[in-house]
Amino acid sequence: MNSRPPPIPLPAGVGAIPLLFCIEMHTYGMPTYLVISGYPALTGTLLSQKATAQRDHDDIRRRILHEPRGHADAFGAILRPHTEHTLTKKAHMGVLYVHGHGYSTMCGHATIAAARFLVDCWDEDIFPRRREVVFHRESESVMLVLHTPGGLVEVVVPTVPGEEGRRVDVGRQIGFVALAAWAISTALVVDIPSGRRWGELECLGRDGVSVSLAFCGTFILEVKIEELGFSSDLFDAPVDFARLKEVTSQLKEIINTDPAYREYLRFPDREGYGAVFGAMVTDKTHGKAREGTKGAELGVYFFGGNHIDRSPTGSAAAARAALDAARGNLKAGDSWTYHSLPTHAFGLEGMVATVLEDGTGGRDRPGVFGPVKVQIEGKAFYTGYSTILQEDGDILGEKGFLLDELSGK
Known part of the structure; x- marks a missing residue:
């Protein structure tokens, strides 16, 4: 071919x-x-x-x-x-x-x-x-x-x-x-040092953020938008994604580098330690539940180098289902609907997570809940077919670039 x-x-x-x-x-x-x-x-x-x-x-x-x-x-x-x-x-x-x-x-x-x-x-x-x-x-x-x-x-x-x-x-x-999902903590309070607190948090006079931490192939952070000091609305209120990127990046960096949180990043299913890969910012006030599911919510996922996922995300949905299973909100056989901004805005069905089997505990880790077996359902569509080539002398095409990262080069 x-x-x-x-x-x-x-x-x-x-x-x-x-x-x-x-x-x-x-x-x-x-x-x-x-x-x-x-x-x-x-x-x-x-x-x-x-x-x-x-x-x-x-x-x-x-x-x-x-x-x-x-x-x-x-x-x-x-x-x-x-x-x-x-x-x-x-x-x-x-x-x-x-x-x-x-x-x-x-x-x-x-x-x-x-x-x-x-x-x-x-x-x-x-x-x-x-x-x-x-x-x-x-x-x-x-x-x-x-x-x-x-x-x-x-x-x-x-x-x-x-x-x-x-x-x-x-x-x-x-x-x-999905890969086996584990709830690491459903109420982890992250202390934000005074020199690293963002303005929205300072305005509330707070020095900490309550988050949940799960593992599904990688460590995933879940946090309510209001916990970050923003309006408790991801949809009707204007969202400053640049600010959310900065804040979630700061939050991930603190958890990944502060020795106080190292034990939370120990893999639940094998030896070794990892790092938080993505942060799911949630809004519990929006989202239409698909028929047969217990409820729905809206979220925006910042992953890797703070890329924004347009979908509700499969691995993060499995991780969130594991957290809700640990909280007692979902049991085996229960389903939940997860929305992203596009699915909510266009009235789509959203991604559905169903707990197939819930866990009882993780190895020798008190408080760790898992493994939780979760089924994820969603749809994909074709948008095109492409032939990718590279011309001699095209330095930009050869090296590639991300505009946000060019400053200072």
């Missing part, structure tokens, strides 16, 4: 760099650039492929996601058909997840997008194991197993008859079982 020309004349000097082919999709407004062909050959386990991608091919991540082509909050996924688990037929396809500042262990919105494409795709050069995907007549769906850096992820994709076989039923949500 790498020899297929783009729908424009190839400029002189392009041929030295292989073309990349992407399917462009979005999940509730959050984009996924799905690399389906043209990525350099990688061998070994999926984690070793990820390490090679980081070391030798990070320019490709920047070329796809950074400006001048992409933007600071873009997200991507790279299909890896040959991993240790696809070779033993434990998985149908491997996936590497990429964002503006690096690589993710798991991503819910990109998983939904990748699963939609793979079930619709009958090109065995792209998806060698497509004909091994089993159709379940009773549920009118197929089960797809994706090999992610965080582990194997089972995805249930609803289908209808198509020309070549089953294709995705866009009227129903795609569901996947």
